[in-house]
Amino acid sequence: MCYTIALNFEDGITRFIDCKQGEKVLDAAFRNKINLPMDCSDGVCGTCKCRAESGAYDLGEDYIEDALTEDEAEEGLVLTCQMVPSSDCVLSVPVTAASCKTGQQKIGATVARIEPHKDAAVVLELQIEEGAVPPAFLPGQYVNIGVPGSTASRSYSFSSAPAEGRMEFLIKKIPDGLMSSWLARAAPGDKLDLTGPMGSFYLRDAGRPLLFLAGGTGLAPFLSILEVLARAGSRQQIHLIYGVTRDQDLVLVDRIAGFARRLPNFTFATVVADDASAHPRKGWVTQHMPEDMLAAGEVDVYLCGPPPMVDAVRHYLDEKGVRPASFHYEKFTPNAPLKASA
Structure with a gap:
């Protein structure tokens, strides 16, 4: 049996490696010709420390606390020289891909x-x-x-x-x-x-409700995410708000409606900013955000759209004093993603 490990480097490049059952991630990476940071490889120095974004794994007991404290382990930090996956995993690697002798x-x-x-x-x-x-x-x-x-x-x-x-x-x-x-x-x-x-804008594992905010063609990543959730049979509460400038900018709404039939707890709303529109929901995405999902902050928010929309949502959440359990966003210009953050 093999598991797939996604290595997300700090310059946004992602590489996937296969990790055999019982194999340590550091060894699997070297076998896949990716030189993850390391020094001792014995759980002593902490040089190979990364963050596990998702997945199940075992760290064993053959490392010292100076290399990885109990608090760090509880926060999801791992030593790749000790980490043995028991499922597919996603790791954030705090160096560039080039420094690990790999690339796109x-x-x-x-x-x-x-x-x-x-x-x-x-x-x-x-x-x-x-x-x-x-x-x-x-x-x-x-x-x-x-x-x-x-x-x-x-x-x-x-x-x-x-x-x-x-x-x-x-x-x-x-x-x-x-x-x-x-x-x-x-x-x-x-x-x-x-x-x-x-990119660092991707679906994380979580058991909390999901609020997706899409602006224009920022809908694209959510179509990928929703397809993955539908195939997995997700029963999480999911709400998508899809905001555009003009009526004709609303595209692939029939596909979104299809997810509502496949995902039992998925709902969505479309919003048009144009005052001349006859659309039932007009204005900005921030005017149609569900207060019940935001109230306690126990929600994971994913936001993808043009910079003004992203900035407006961030300002709205700050103004309301809402602190989502996790907040992932990506700004883009018509030509390229501008900034990704989490």
């Missing part, structure tokens, strides 16, 4: 489908190259896609589930934008080069 994965793909949604967005579906291993990523992460005919790339979050032969992205249409212009003339079979996955 390269993914070759071809265009399978391009579906425009008026002047608002495009759904781009890609097929990985024949014989290639489907890319692994954490739901919510993104990749860089090279724009053919240029040296530039653009960053887009996956809107599909991980480890599939086809990948999907929801891309905002930008007048005269580099990728938008290419998509307007692209056809099935055209080749694209991707690098990734990247």
